[in-house]
Amino acid sequence: MKMLETIDLIVGHEKKAIVEGINLEILPGQLIALLGPNGAGKSTILKSFSALLVPLNGAIHIQGEDLSHIKRKNLSKILAVVLTDRLNAGLLRAFDVVAMGRYPHTGFLGGLSVQDKEIVSECLRIVNAEILAQRYFNELSDGEKQKILLARALAQEPEMIILDEPTTYLDIRHKLEIMSILKRFSREKGITVIFSLHEIDLALKSCDKAILVKDGKIVDYGLPEKVGNNKAVLDLYDINSAGYNAFMGTIEISNNREPSVFVVGGAGKATGIYRTLTRNNIGFCTGILHENDVDCHVAETIGVVTVKEKPFQNIGLKAYREALNLIKESSLMVDAGFPIAETNSLNRKLVLEALQNGQRVCTIRDEKENRQLYGDWSDKMIYCHTAVEILPLCS
Numbered sequence: 001m002k003m004l005e006t007i008d009l010i011v012g013h014e015k016k017a018i019v020e021g022i023n024l025e026i027l028p029g030q031l032i033a034l035l036g037p038n039g040a041g042k043s044t045i046l047k048s049f050s051a052l053l054v055p056l057n058g059a060i061h062i063q064g065e066d067l068s069h070i071k072r073k074n075l076s077k078i079l080a081v082v083l084t085d086r087l088n089a090g091l092l093r094a095f096d097v098v099a100m101g102r103y104p105h106t107g108f109l110g111g112l113s114v115q116d117k118e119i120v121s122e123c124l125r126i127v128n129a130e131i132l133a134q135r136y137f138n139e140l141s142d143g144e145k146q147k148i149l150l151a152r153a154l155a156q157e158p159e160m161i162i163l164d165e166p167t168t169y170l171d172i173r174h175k176l177e178i179m180s181i182l183k184r185f186s187r188e189k190g191i192t193v194i195f196s197l198h199e200i201d202l203a204l205k206s207c208d209k210a211i212l213v214k215d216g217k218i219v220d221y222g223l224p225e226k227v228g229n230n231k232a233v234l235d236l237y238d239i240n241s242a243g244y245n246a247f248m249g250t251i252e253i254s255n256n257r258e259p260s261v262f263v264v265g266g267a268g269k270a271t272g273i274y275r276t277l278t279r280n281n282i283g284f285c286t287g288i289l290h291e292n293d294v295d296c297h298v299a300e301t302i303g304v305v306t307v308k309e310k311p312f313q314n315i316g317l318k319a320y321r322e323a324l325n326l327i328k329e330s331s332l333m334v335d336a337g338f339p340i341a342e343t344n345s346l347n348r349k350l351v352l353e354a355l356q357n358g359q360r361v362c363t364i365r366d367e368k369e370n371r372q373l374y375g376d377w378s379d380k381m382i383y384c385h386t387a388v389e390i391l392p393l394c395s
Contacts, residue, residue, distance in 0.1 A: 001028070001063055001064060002025050002026065002027060002061070002063075002064070003026050003027055003028045003030070003062065003063060003159065003160055003192040004024070004025075004026040004049065004060070004061070004062055004160065004192070004194075005024065005025050005026070005060075005061040005064075006022045006023060006024045006058065006059070006060050006061075007023060007058055007059045007061070008021065008022075008023060008057065008058040008059075009021075009022035009023070009048070009055055009057070009058035009059065009060060010022070010055060010056040010057040010058055011041065011044050011045055011048040011053065011055055011056060012041075012044060012056050013044070013053070015056065017056055017216070018041040018044045018216065019040075019041040019044060019045055019213060019216055019217060019218070020216055020217060021217055021218070022045065022058070022218055023218075024211065024218070024221060026192060026194065026209075027192070028159065028190055028192055029186055029187075029190040029191065029192060030186065030192055030193075030208045030209060031182065031183060031186040031193045031195075031206060031207045031208045031209075032192070032193065032194045032195070032207060032208065032209050032210070032211065033195060033196070033197055033203040033204065033206070033207035033209070033210045033211065033224070034046065034194065034195065034196040034197075034210075034211045034213065035196070035197065035200055035203055035204075035210055035211065035212055035213065035236065036212060036213035036214050036236060037214065037236065037237050037238070040213040040214050040215075041213055041216065042164070042196040042213055043083075043084075043164050043196065045213070046083075046162050046163075046164050046194065046196060047083075047164075048060065049067075049162055049194065050079065050081045050083075050162050051067055051068075051070075051072075051075060051079075052081070054068070062075075062078060062079065062160070063078065063159075073104055076103075076104040076156060076158075077104050077105070077156065077157070077158070078158055078159050078160060079158055079159070079160050079161075079162065080101070080152075080153035080154070080156045080158040080160070080161045080162070081153070081161075081162050081163075082146075082149050082150065082152075082153050082161065082162070082163045082164070082166060083163075083164045084164050084165050084168055090138070091136060091138075092136070092137050093133065093134050093135060093136055093137065094124075094129065094132045094133050094134070094135055094136075094137050094140065094144075094148045095120060095121075095124070095133040095134060096137075097137045097148050097149075097152055098120045098123055098124055098133075098148060098151045098152045098155050099112055099116070099117075099120045099155070100152055100155075101120075101123070101151075101152040101153060101154070101155030101156040102116045102119065102120065102155050102156070104156055105156075105157070119155055119157070120151075120155055121133070123151040123152075123154045123155045124148075124151050126151065126154060126181070126184070127147040127148075127150050127151045127154070127181050128147065128177070128181075129144065129147045129148060129151060132144055132147070132148065142169040142170055142174075143170045143171065143173075143174030143177075143178075146166060146167075146170060146174070146178055147177075147178070147181070150166070150178070150181055150182075154185065158191065159190075159191060159192065160191065160192040160193075160194070161182075161185060161191055161192070161193050161194070162194050162195070163182070163193070163194070163195040163196070164195070164196050165195075165196055165197065165198065166178055166182070166195055166197070167179070167197060167198075167199065167202070168198070175199065175202060176202075179202060179206045182195065182206070183206060186208075200228075200233060200237075200244075200251075201249040201250060201251065203224075204224040204228040204246075204249055205224075205249050207224055208223075208224075209221065209222060209223060209224070210222070210223075210224045210227050210228055212227055212232065212236050214235075214236055219232075219236070220232060225246065228246050229246045230243070230244050230245060230246050230301075233246070239251075241253065241254055242254055243300075243301035243302060243303055244301065245297050245298070245300075245301040247297055248294075248297050248298070248301075250298070250301065251301075252275070252278075252298060252301040252302045253275075253278050253279070253302070254278075254302060254303045255274075255277070255278040255283060255284070255302045255303060255304050256283075256303065257281055257282060257283025257284075258283045259283040259284050259285040259304065259305060259326070259329075259330065260282065260283055260284070260330060260331045260332065260394060261277060261282060261283070261284040261285075261330055261331070261332045261333075261334060261390075261394055262284065262285055262286065262287075262323070262326055262327045262330040262332070262333050262334070263277075263284055263285075263286040263333075263334045263336055264286070264287070264288075264333065264334065264335050264336060264338060264347050264350055264351060265286055265287075265289060265293075265295040265299070265336045265338055266289060266290075266293055266295055266336070266338030266339065266344055266347065267293065267294070267295070267338055267339050268293075268294035268295055269295065269336040269337045269338045269339075269364070270286060270295045270298075270299075270334075270336035270338070271294060271295055271298045272387050273334060273336055273364075273387045273390065274286070274295070274298055274299055274302055274304075275298075275387075276387035276388060276390070276391070277387075277390075277391075277394070278302055280391055280394075282391070282394045283304070284304055285304055285305040285306070285307075285326050285330070286299045286304060286305075286306055286307070287306060287307025287308070287319065287322070287323040287326070287347075288307045288308070288309055288315050288319045288320065288323050288344065288346065288347055288350070289306060289307070289308055289309070290308070290309050290310070290311050290312070290313075290343070290344070291308050291309070291310060291311050292311040292312075295336075296308060305326065307319050307322050307323040307326065312343065313343065314342060314343050314345075314346075315343065315344055315345070315346040315347065319346075320346045320349070320350070323350055324350065324353065327350065327354055327359065328357075328359075330359075331360065331394075332359075332360050332361075332362060332390075332393055332394055333350075333351065333354045333359055333360065333361045333362070334361075334362045334363075334364075334390060335351050335361060335362070335363040335364065335365060335381075336364055337363070337364040337365045340373070348373060348374075351363075351373075351374065352374055352377060355374060355377040355380050355381070356377065360382065360393070361380065361381050361382065362381070362382045362383075362384055362390055362393055363381045363382070363383060363384070364384060364385070364387075366383075367383065
């Protein structure tokens with residue numbers, strides 16, 4: 001059975017449509033990310049799914065039943081909601097806030113049974129918050145509050161949880177912890193989780209499916225690796241000053257400067273150098289990189305000229321000559337300290353030839369390693385320990 005289905009749904013406020021033509025099918029146990037720019041209507045969609053807003057048109061079905069026909073108490077046993085609105089819990093302790101999630105299952109007076117209290121304690125354990133149980137909710141940090149609200153949602157024993165920006169105001173540790181908890185809800189307990197998130201890389205790495213919202217409509221819905229490709233993400237957020245790499249899930253600032261530096265990279269050794277040069281408005285080109293190399297992914301996302309070779313193949317003469325021509329036009333070569341194997345041995349030859357041609361060559365390697373690789377020519381190299389030390393050499 002479908003957990004949630006929408007049919008020609010139109011959502012909005014006071015008869016003003018925000019998002020139209022919403023046709024979705026969401027299955028039990030799926031982790032669904034709702035993505036889009038600010039003002040796209042993500043919160044409006046989630047509030048409509050939660051019965052907090054009445055749809056302007058169309059229908060929302062939960063487990064095959066029209067949402068508008070489900071009684072509130074019955075709905076609270078199926079659906080839990082965590083919105084961005086701050087909860088003012090007065091003098092309630094964290095345990096009491098989580099216990100609020102048991103009210104759909106308690107009697108008329110709302111008293112907690114021994115079993116209810118055990119469930120509350122278990123939910124606190126699941127979100128790694130047992131130590132917070134007796135602390136006042138209003139005295140907790142934002143990350144701690146968010147874990148308590150997740151525990152409250154879990155205490156409802158719902159079949160679906162809806163969350164609007166659950167990682168807002170949180171540091172990176174708490175963001176990752178919250179997403180890990182949501183994945184556990186979905187995987188271990190079979191709970192459908194629908195959430196919106198600003199951090200698109202984190203969302204796409206976590207979800208089973210992604211819904212992309214822009215310009216008043218759903219522009220795509222499907223597997224994250226399908227809908228979260230480079231162009232789709234850039235178009236979704238109207239990004240023109242950066243690149244997005246779907247394979248790595250990273251956003252890199254674009255570098256459109258005229259290249260004056262050639263960086264010889266590989267195995268991720270040059271990524272920090274690329275980013276340092278870009279932050280300091282220094283143009284560069286790079287190579288020779290195998291297409292499956294981390295440095296290659298980052299360089300292409302930054303948007304610089306990249307000399308490439310096919311994965312697992314020895315670097316060929318065509319790529320070598322292309323790189324050599326770029327090096328001759330550069331004022332500085334940087335040896336990023338790439339590991340040398342048979343497949344990229346021509347990169348070592350690139351560095352040596354630049355030295356022999358009297359070009360300035362900067363290196364991240366130590367003197368002993370350079371002596372082994374380049375012999376007496378290593379005496380001509382400029383030694384740097386960090387990417388920042390390269391910057392004065394680029395002028």
